[in-house]
Amino acid sequence: MVYHAGCYDVAVIGAGHAGCEAALASARMGLKTVAFTINMDNIAMMPCNPAVGGPAKGHLVREVDALGGQIGINTDKTFIQMRMLNTGKGPAVHALRAQCDKKHYQKEMKLTLEIQENLDVKQAEVVEILVEGEKVAGVVTKTGAVFMCRAVVVTTGVYLKGRIIIGEVNYSGGPNGMFPANELSKSLIDLGFKLGRFKTGTPARVDRRSIDFSKMKEQPGNIKIIPFSFTSEHIEREQVSCWLTYTTEETHKIIQDNLHRSPLYTGNIEGIGPRYCPSIETKVVRFKDKPSHQVFIEPEGRDTNEMYVQGLSTSLPEDVQIKMYRSVPGMERVEIMRPGYAIEYDYVIPTQLKANLETKSIKGLFMAGQINGTSGYEEAAAQGIIAGINAALYIKDQEPLILDRSQAYIGVLIDDLITKGTDEPYRMLTSRAEYRLLLRQDNADLRLTEIGYKLGLISPERYKKFEKKRKMIEEEIRRLMEIKITPSKENQEILKKLGTSPLKTPVALFELLKRPELEYENLEELDPERLLLPEDVVEQVKIQIKYHGYIKRQMEQAKQYKKMEKKKIPENINYDEIRGLRNEAREKLKEIRPTSIGQASRISGVNPADISILIIYLEQIKRKNKEREENGE
Amino acid sequence: MNLEDTIAAISTPLGEGGIGIVRISGRDSIKIAAKIFKSPTHKDITKQKSHTIHYGKVIDPENNKVIDEVLLMMMRAPRTYTREDIVEINCHGGIVPLKKVLETVLKNGARLAEPGEFTKRAFLNGRIDLSQAEAVIDLIRSKTEVGLDIGLNQLQGSLSGEIKELDRELLEVIASIEASIDFPEHDIEHITVEKVREKVERVLDKINELLETADTGKILKEGLKTIIVGKPNVGKSSLLNALLREQRAIVTDVPGTTRDIIEEYINIKGIPLKIIDTAGIRETEDMVEKIGVERTKELFRQADLLLIVLDASDRFTEEDELLTKLVNDKKAIVLINKTDLPQRLDEDVVRKTFSNKKIIKISVKENIGLDRLKEEIAEMFFKGKIESRDLTIITNLRHKEALRNAKESLEKAMETIELGMPLDCIAIDVTGARNRLGEITGDTVSEDVLDQIFTQFCIGK
Numbered sequence A: 001m002v003y004h005a006g007c008y009d010v011a012v013i014g015a016g017h018a019g020c021e022a023a024l025a026s027a028r029m030g031l032k033t034v035a036f037t038i039n040m041d042n043i044a045m046m047p048c049n050p051a052v053g054g055p056a057k058g059h060l061v062r063e064v065d066a067l068g069g070q071i072g073i074n075t076d077k078t079f080i081q082m083r084m085l086n087t088g089k090g091p092a093v094h095a096l097r098a099q100c101d102k103k104h105y106q107k108e109m110k111l112t113l114e115i116q117e118n119l120d121v122k123q124a125e126v127v128e129i130l131v132e133g134e135k136v137a138g139v140v141t142k143t144g145a146v147f148m149c150r151a152v153v154v155t156t157g158v159y160l161k162g163r164i165i166i167g168e169v170n171y172s173g174g175p176n177g178m179f180p181a182n183e184l185s186k187s188l189i190d191l192g193f194k195l196g197r198f199k200t201g202t203p204a205r206v207d208r209r210s211i212d213f214s215k216m217k218e219q220p221g222n223i224k225i226i227p228f229s230f231t232s233e234h235i236e237r238e239q240v241s242c243w244l245t246y247t248t249e250e251t252h253k254i255i256q257d258n259l260h261r262s263p264l265y266t267g268n269i270e271g272i273g274p275r276y277c278p279s280i281e282t283k284v285v286r287f288k289d290k291p292s293h294q295v296f297i298e299p300e301g302r303d304t305n306e307m308y309v310q311g312l313s314t315s316l317p318e319d320v321q322i323k324m325y326r327s328v329p330g331m332e333r334v335e336i337m338r339p340g341y342a343i344e345y346d347y348v349i350p351t352q353l354k355a356n357l358e359t360k361s362i363k364g365l366f367m368a369g370q371i372n373g374t375s376g377y378e379e380a381a382a383q384g385i386i387a388g389i390n391a392a393l394y395i396k397d398q399e400p401l402i403l404d405r406s407q408a409y410i411g412v413l414i415d416d417l418i419t420k421g422t423d424e425p426y427r428m429l430t431s432r433a434e435y436r437l438l439l440r441q442d443n444a445d446l447r448l449t450e451i452g453y454k455l456g457l458i459s460p461e462r463y464k465k466f467e468k469k470r471k472m473i474e475e476e477i478r479r480l481m482e483i484k485i486t487p488s489k490e491n492q493e494i495l496k497k498l499g500t501s502p503l504k505t506p507v508a509l510f511e512l513l514k515r516p517e518l519e520y521e522n523l524e525e526l527d528p529e530r531l532l533l534p535e536d537v538v539e540q541v542k543i544q545i546k547y548h549g550y551i552k553r554q555m556e557q558a559k560q561y562k563k564m565e566k567k568k569i570p571e572n573i574n575y576d577e578i579r580g581l582r583n584e585a586r587e588k589l590k591e592i593r594p595t596s597i598g599q600a601s602r603i604s605g606v607n608p609a610d611i612s613i614l615i616i617y618l619e620q621i622k623r624k625n626k627e628r629e630e631n632g633e
Numbered sequence B: 001m002n003l004e005d006t007i008a009a010i011s012t013p014l015g016e017g018g019i020g021i022v023r024i025s026g027r028d029s030i031k032i033a034a035k036i037f038k039s040p041t042h043k044d045i046t047k048q049k050s051h052t053i054h055y056g057k058v059i060d061p062e063n064n065k066v067i068d069e070v071l072l073m074m075m076r077a078p079r080t081y082t083r084e085d086i087v088e089i090n091c092h093g094g095i096v097p098l099k100k101v102l103e104t105v106l107k108n109g110a111r112l113a114e115p116g117e118f119t120k121r122a123f124l125n126g127r128i129d130l131s132q133a134e135a136v137i138d139l140i141r142s143k144t145e146v147g148l149d150i151g152l153n154q155l156q157g158s159l160s161g162e163i164k165e166l167d168r169e170l171l172e173v174i175a176s177i178e179a180s181i182d183f184p185e186h187d188i189e190h191i192t193v194e195k196v197r198e199k200v201e202r203v204l205d206k207i208n209e210l211l212e213t214a215d216t217g218k219i220l221k222e223g224l225k226t227i228i229v230g231k232p233n234v235g236k237s238s239l240l241n242a243l244l245r246e247q248r249a250i251v252t253d254v255p256g257t258t259r260d261i262i263e264e265y266i267n268i269k270g271i272p273l274k275i276i277d278t279a280g281i282r283e284t285e286d287m288v289e290k291i292g293v294e295r296t297k298e299l300f301r302q303a304d305l306l307l308i309v310l311d312a313s314d315r316f317t318e319e320d321e322l323l324t325k326l327v328n329d330k331k332a333i334v335l336i337n338k339t340d341l342p343q344r345l346d347e348d349v350v351r352k353t354f355s356n357k358k359i360i361k362i363s364v365k366e367n368i369g370l371d372r373l374k375e376e377i378a379e380m381f382f383k384g385k386i387e388s389r390d391l392t393i394i395t396n397l398r399h400k401e402a403l404r405n406a407k408e409s410l411e412k413a414m415e416t417i418e419l420g421m422p423l424d425c426i427a428i429d430v431t432g433a434r435n436r437l438g439e440i441t442g443d444t445v446s447e448d449v450l451d452q453i454f455t456q457f458c459i460g461k
């Protein structure tokens, strides 16, 4: 029985980390939005470890936050440990990482959705996407409800034809004991999409009471808590620790002895797994010489004894899992509460998408998150907010929001997906960003708040506050440029005390601050007029001065990149007409249909000679057209 | 640019050599060849297999007259230099029939190729990369034989190869920096600053080596720019003639004979010299005026070597002394000419005036000292010998510029290391250097490269 269930502007299928951001963005931009979840209790579930952030991922969180998204705020509300990683390295790669209370995180996000104006949340499995002509028209649920809508955002994560594998056992299922979404996969194929198959996995959860922490190294949170969200004020909270231990030769032996029972080697798993977080059996096989691997024991929440065992992700049979875990120091008597498993799922090959995350073939159909072949909550959230925004812009008939590679990690992420595709679950890495000194986690607000504000996702109050911060930074930098320090006797004394070389001629404080051995804080003696500024302002001033030369050079590099992005390729270009292109390149160009020379040059399989040919072809067309114009044709 | 028509040209240097080749490339090349080629067995060459050679005669289809006996090589696209159909006609009859064959080809549907056009097509059809294409352009413009060798070497990709090797080393540096940034919690082996320093230094050294070859490369390609200077009537033009072994410049005993600048190419011990005879420099005002002229100024600025000629039979005059002003820090050899005549020149004064310059006594008339002069030049520039054949030499200004920029970036990276800045700051300039190197091989698609494409290949309609 099919019945008409209602009309919406935007329907979001799935309420994981991508779906939540997409639904919130769309609703906050004033569109009537509905979000479907297979189970109301699973909104924003964290089926892997409840950690948010880390290198590059933390950057994504901050960017989503600056655009007006939820992941940062929700993490700040629910974290039980917060650490800044990479502090020994440059500011571009400092990375926040939070350990969240898993259940608390879900509860908070669920509530946020429930109280959001313009947004309805419904428990239903969507089995079909309706298309009229080349436009999306609605969705159908398993129970026969038909919802009409103008845009659909698909954020079904790893649910599409999910299959759980634990050793010799395997069954159809979603993560963490959920139902899979089997029929939607078919609907997507019927709509002409090419799907691939990936796998990912998770370790067992173990009982806190069965662990001997005295044999492990404690990893407490930072004493001074730095929140994710630019809106979060000073946070003080009691934190819990994580624990570090190592696998032993015994562990490796158990794995080796039971490899024949691992689905990875029995051929029970066809999907390709991520290189960046391999299962312990893969690590042991691939790095034979390494006598031990790290294992982090991380609490899943405050009011639970479940502990996550990072580093021991596995799909070995349950009995082997128990034996193997018990060979790790401190885990001799460990009790497994939930076994580790691998999950295989369908994903949509992301080169079928445009930069606004809309599919190339169907107008109004957007995709975001793990369905696009990525891994990680942060990657999902980043795509989610962009897809939600663009679905709304599509309906409002406005220009799409496309962030480029020099603007945001989000831009890098999406450009990579739609240009190169991915042959393993895609994880964001700082090394993927060419201009990362510009894309710091500390300046995400400076980069993106204005965009969020213009979209209506940042409140006027927040924007005003942000403007004030921006102005204070600018003024302080200008002031430091203007203040000259003379080589007077007292000044030289002070400098000597600070362990830096004396001055020959007067220099601006700005220049002095570039010296690695000098810090803003300890130059106060030379700078008595200084105002007391907020901490985040001082941080920006410090970074922008200390790395001034590097930032400038990187901006230069980014400028070159932008020039190539501006060389547009006409949408109606006929690649078959271009002589000299190699066949592989021609096929790739036809498949991806890059919008600019810059994008074309990033497609694998298109080499520089092909680009030269493409450029020359475009130049010829341009000249021909110009000539025609001049001849008044 | 028109890739549609068929082009033809004589593709061997015109000279006394026995064989000459007329090359035709384009979609009609085989059709054109069929019109003008007759084989003794009357075979239809349009039906022959690719990459085959046929014996026969080229005839003028208008009057059926035989022009030359030839070997015809037929190659079908795409396995050819231009990736188009190519026919090569090997003529044996010397220069006159060769030109006649070309004319006949042109009359029957081909168009005369512009200089470098075969290469342009090879490039545009994706057959060769930009650095290789540039090498060909160098070859075509090359005025010396050594220049030709370098061009050929580069065409085979020797420069690209070396650059790619450097790039690979830098990539390693970056990869290890990235790993330690992306996986801070993992117990992977983190790269040390020392290791980075070591590697960057090594690449810097190699870039410096390549850059040093740039000057050599320029000389080998364009010839060592050598200017003969001296007051009037000291024997400058006579010296030029003697080095050339022909009467190129007018020689008289009237001071001020040479009015214009005369340029000639000669070869001294394998080194190409572009030798320039100038008008004698007379008086103070005159010289100021002359030097003031932009053209002369430019000429001296670009000179690689000055040959300063003095007259042994004359006193050392103020005019001679003025020459020191030209020399500056340029390489120069002082020649005391006319040593066959009674000496009035005070050699001590000469030695004092040109204190750090080599002085050679010669007589152009009696052919004394000229061999010593040649040896000196060879010694000065190439330590006596040239080994260009297996050398990668930078001959292209754009390449030199790119290398220089890469060097600058790496020096900044070194500075960053010295300052104790974090690893990821180092990565910025190392990446900068990689981008610059990529401009040489064409891996970096940048504005400059585009400009280069458009200027080198004058893309018309």
Ligand SMILES: Nc1nc2c(ncn2[C@@H]2O[C@H](COP(=O)(O)OP(=O)(O)OP(=O)(O)O)[C@@H](O)[C@H]2O)c(=O)[nH]1
Pocket (backbone or CB within 6 Å): B230, B231, B232, B233, B234, B235, B236, B237, B238, B239, B250, B251, B252, B253, B254, B255, B256, B257, B258, B259, B278, B279, B280, B281, B337, B338, B339, B340, B341, B362, B363, B364, B365, B366
């Ligand atoms: N005896 C003698 N006469 C020489 C020698 N070299 C050149 N002469 C003569 O010197 C005169 C001037 O020679 P040029 O070669 O015309 O001198 P120049 O320096 O070119 O003179 P301008 O062009 O007038 O500046 C001619 O009569 C030459 O024959 C030499 O080695 N010995």
Ligand SMILES: [Mg+2]
Pocket (backbone or CB within 6 Å): B236, B237, B238, B249, B250, B251, B257, B258, B278, B280
């Ligand atoms: Mg003369």
